[in-house]
Amino acid sequence: MHLGGPFEGYVVLGFDEAFEAQSGGLRPRPHYRPVVEAFSRYAPDVLARLAQTIDLLLREQGITFTLLGHGEGLERTLPLDPFPRVVPASEWRRLEAGLVQRVRALNAFVHDVYHEARILEAGVVPRDVVYTSSQYRREVRGITPPGGVYVHIAGIDLVRDEDGTYYVLEDNVRVPSGVSYVLENRTILAAVLPHLLRSLPVRPVRDYPDRLVSLLRTLVEVDDPRVVVLTPGVYNSAYFEHAFLAREMGIDLVEGRDLVVEDEAVYLRTLRGLERVDVIYRRIDDEFLDPLVFRSDSLLGVPGLFFAYRRGRVAIANAIGTGIADDKAIYPYVPAMIRFYLGEDPILPNVPTESPEEAAPRLRRRPQAYVIKPVDRSGGYGVTLLRLLPEEERRRAIEVALAEPRRWIVQRLMELSTHPTLCGHHLRPRRVDLRPFVLTGRAGSWVLPGGLTRVALPEGSYIVNSSQGGGTKDTWVIEARNPDAPSGRP
Amino acid sequence: MLRRVAHELFWMGRYLERADCIARFLFAQRRLALEVGYLAHSPRAWTDLVLTYLGDGTELEVPDDPDEVVAIAVLSKDAPSSLLRCVERAHENARSARASISRETYESVHRLFLLLRQMSGAVGATPAGAMPPVEWSFALQRIGEACRVVSGYLADTVVRDDIWQVLHAGRHLERALQTLRTVRCCAVNGEGRPWRPGEPIDPVAWGGLLRSCSAYEAYRKVYRGPVEPQAVLELLLFYPAFPRSLRGAVGLLRENLVALRLLEAGWRPSPVDLRFGRLQLKVAGSGLDGVLRDGLFGFLDEALVDLAALGSALDEVFLTDELHPPDTGDQ
Numbered sequence: 001m002h003l004g005g006p007f008e009g010y011v012v013l014g015f016d017e018a019f020e021a022q023s024g025g026l027r028p029r030p031h032y033r034p035v036v037e038a039f040s041r042y043a044p045d046v047l048a049r050l051a052q053t054i055d056l057l058l059r060e061q062g063i064t065f066t067l068l069g070h071g072e073g074l075e076r077t078l079p080l081d082p083f084p085r086v087v088p089a090s091e092w093r094r095l096e097a098g099l100v101q102r103v104r105a106l107n108a109f110v111h112d113v114y115h116e117a118r119i120l121e122a123g124v125v126p127r128d129v130v131y132t133s134s135q136y137r138r139e140v141r142g143i144t145p146p147g148g149v150y151v152h153i154a155g156i157d158l159v160r161d162e163d164g165t166y167y168v169l170e171d172n173v174r175v176p177s178g179v180s181y182v183l184e185n186r187t188i189l190a191a192v193l194p195h196l197l198r199s200l201p202v203r204p205v206r207d208y209p210d211r212l213v214s215l216l217r218t219l220v221e222v223d224d225p226r227v228v229v230l231t232p233g234v235y236n237s238a239y240f241e242h243a244f245l246a247r248e249m250g251i252d253l254v255e256g257r258d259l260v261v262e263d264e265a266v267y268l269r270t271l272r273g274l275e276r277v278d279v280i281y282r283r284i285d286d287e288f289l290d291p292l293v294f295r296s297d298s299l300l301g302v303p304g305l306f307f308a309y310r311r312g313r314v315a316i317a318n319a320i321g322t323g324i325a326d327d328k329a330i331y332p333y334v335p336a337m338i339r340f341y342l343g344e345d346p347i348l349p350n351v352p353t354e355s356p357e358e359a360a361p362r363l364r365r366r367p368q369a370y371v372i373k374p375v376d377r378s379g380g381y382g383v384t385l386l387r388l389l390p391e392e393e394r395r396r397a398i399e400v401a402l403a404e405p406r407r408w409i410v411q412r413l414m415e416l417s418t419h420p421t422l423c424g425h426h427l428r429p430r431r432v433d434l435r436p437f438v439l440t441g442r443a444g445s446w447v448l449p450g451g452l453t454r455v456a457l458p459e460g461s462y463i464v465n466s467s468q469g470g471g472t473k474d475t476w477v478i479e480a481r482n483p484d485a486p487s488g489r490p
Numbered sequence: 491m492l493r494r495v496a497h498e499l500f501w502m503g504r505y506l507e508r509a510d511c512i513a514r515f516l517f518a519q520r521r522l523a524l525e526v527g528y529l530a531h532s533p534r535a536w537t538d539l540v541l542t543y544l545g546d547g548t549e550l551e552v553p554d555d556p557d558e559v560v561a562i563a564v565l566s567k568d569a570p571s572s573l574l575r576c577v578e579r580a581h582e583n584a585r586s587a588r589a590s591i592s593r594e595t596y597e598s599v600h601r602l603f604l605l606l607r608q609m610s611g612a613v614g615a616t617p618a619g620a621m622p623p624v625e626w627s628f629a630l631q632r633i634g635e636a637c638r639v640v641s642g643y644l645a646d647t648v649v650r651d652d653i654w655q656v657l658h659a660g661r662h663l664e665r666a667l668q669t670l671r672t673v674r675c676c677a678v679n680g681e682g683r684p685w686r687p688g689e690p691i692d693p694v695a696w697g698g699l700l701r702s703c704s705a706y707e708a709y710r711k712v713y714r715g716p717v718e719p720q721a722v723l724e725l726l727l728f729y730p731a732f733p734r735s736l737r738g739a740v741g742l743l744r745e746n747l748v749a750l751r752l753l754e755a756g757w758r759p760s761p762v763d764l765r766f767g768r769l770q771l772k773v774a775g776s777g778l779d780g781v782l783r784d785g786l787f788g789f790l791d792e793a794l795v796d797l798a799a800l801g802s803a804l805d806e807v808f809l810t811d812e813l814h815p816p817d818t819g820d821q
Contacts, residue, residue, distance in 0.1 A: 253590070258494050
């Protein structure tokens with residue numbers, strides 16, 4: 001197939017999601033063929049208009065995130081690339097199985113470290129890594145949340161290497177964000193690419209809020225429980241998502257100051273007096289939840305909330321203490337956890353990761369092949385790609401990591417797969433990752449088909465985070481026959 | 491409904507209504523003044539009229555060019571009552587209560603906000619994106635229409651629950667205030683001073699008064715005659731079936747407060763009951779003859795004070811901290 005039009009000059013460097021190299025050129029992978037053909041037909045001005053329309057829709061609908069460190073917050077739209085990512089059903093089923101397996105193990109691990117600590121006893125995970133973690137909450141030792149489920153909502157970041165193998169890059173099991181963009185991206189692409197979307201059996205994502213609220217309601221044994229979303233407030237970077245989810249689920253979006261604890265029960269301050277709260281979907285980290293127990297300077301939390309939780313009078317999702325499972329220093333042990341708790345081999349491998357001490361000789365020999373990450377930060381903050389640093393700074397970064405090895409991990413630099421992405425009038429390869437979302441309740445896990453594909457928009461960039469110049473893509477899981485389609489539809 | 495959200499919605503209602511009223515006022519006054527040549531002959535008088543209406547006590551440098559006065563009234567970041575400031579605040583309130591209002595309502599407020607920001611050149615960044623000065627009538631019409639789109643979405647997409655009632659309590663309180671303020675600055679005699687019964691009126695100012703309250707056609711329908719000051723005042727202050735009249739707006743406000751059980755709910759009168767009672771006595775218990783006999787402007791000023799006091803009493807309700815858990819027996 002001749003690649004012309006907007007694909008003119010497209011070059012595949014490593015593993016490209018949409019194209020494979022063949023003698024004398026590129027060939028679209030079979031599951032990408034309809035999308036590539038559709039985009040090939042678009043004239044440059046049509047593509048430019050498509051991008052403008054998407055940007056207009058995002059701005060007019062106020063689909064934004066807030067950049068941190070800009071006073072009271074600077075609202076930005078998260079760029080949505082019109083070219084969707086396509087995942088064939090067979091590939092998705094394997095990912096789904098791997099994600100469910102991983103979340104099961106992480107959940108078992110959180111329960112274990114706050115109860116018998118068998119995995120520490122067996123020496124599979126070193127004690128000091130757990131007990132020195134800033135995410136370890138000794139206050140919840142011995143507390144079992146309803147159904148023994150800790151990680152109700154997980155966002156697991158996946159990347160692909162040069163050969164197309166999927167790896168887990170990190171686990172987000174405290175307050176993972178991004179799912180609102182998955183839903184909004186689909187709505188926008190349905191508006192701007194109706195023919196293409198209609199022509200393919202793309203699995204829908206629309207029922208996520210229903211699934212989430214149903215799950216949250218099962219966390220307590222109360223008739224018609226009152227569920228709320230707890231947000232840090234309008235200046236939080238993910239405030240749009242908090243408001244979006246609360247509205248979609250038809251529940252209250254509350255701030256800490258809207259809640260009060262009386263006699264170890266949590267109440268809302270409403271116009272008609274105090275009303276009992278049964279379940280809190282919190283979008284605030286543990287340490288800010290209750291100033292009486294955790295950080296005393298927290299203005300976001302609710303004094304006494306922890307005691308109500310400990311008494312089982314309010315359920316919190318995700319449970320307090322799950323952060324121990326997404327500490328980056330714990331991450332290298334997840335494959336061992338899967339074997340330990342489930343007796344299975346991991347379906348999805350980890351990116352090769354070591355502590356700075358273990359990695360020291362290789363790090364000094366081939367620094368450009370490694371990334372240094374802080375164990376306790378997210379959003380791409382503090383990530384150091386040694387390849388991009390001048391010699392002197394590179395050496396300094398390595399010394400800093402070796403001086404405080406518990407604060408850093410060293411990962412092999414993954415090339416990340418590339419994906420056609422609209423840059424001006426042309427489609428160009430840009431690096432992508434994928435954050436699928438896993439909901440887990442008493443009855444098991446469910447994975448949202450697709451997830452948030454994040455794309456590093458600047459040429460050559462590896463950082464896909466929204467706070468660092470990243471954009472997003474809609475992710476289409478294509479079934480040969482759509483299992484989610486209402487019956488009676490062809 | 492959460493108290494914090496009630497507070498946000500109450501003020502969202504107030505700021506939206508204020509923006510709507512200011513847009514109506516500026517649009518009507520400017521068009522009328524242009525049509526009758528008033529802007530050409532007495533630009534200073536017109537400027538004073540606009541500033542009296544906005545009357546927010548700020549020390550603004552007042553230009554002579556009427557279009558620049560409109561620019562201040564619409565886009566000033568310093569004048570607290572500029573349209574831009576009102577819409578920015580309504581937008582902040584809507585954002586804080588975003589999960590409680592319909593998506594359409596939020597998006598219509600957001601678009602109104604973007605429209606104002608775009609006009610002020612803050613969005614779009616290029617100087618070419620700023621407002622050409624000759625386009626004010628068109629701009630004011632667009633702003634007014636954008637305000638009414640919000641009203642339309644509110645009317646059609648929000649359940650008649652506490653959220654709706656609180657938002658409309660804010661709207662109706664503000665509407666009553668704005669009608670009083672409009673009467674106060676437009677009810678002038680031929681020399682531009684406060685009108686007293688028997689004095690000749692400034693027909694342009696009184697025609698503008700009706701149009702500023704979208705009451706011109708209502709007046710024609712109800713009174714079927716030329717603009718007479720007594721009839722105009724009766725319509726704008728005491729005609730219950732006209733939704734922008736003082737009595738009409740206060741009647742609607744009463745319905746909202748009763749539905750919210752903020753009025754006539756307890757065995758002992760609350761501060762809201764007391765404030766509202768005072769206002770009601772004035773609005774329902776007075777007639778135009780008595781008001782004209784005792785002094786129109788004294789009445790307007792007292793009603794403005796009563797409305798402001800009622801607004802403060804409602805603020806107190808939303809912000810109060812004295813709450814107790816219900817006695818459900820499940821402890």
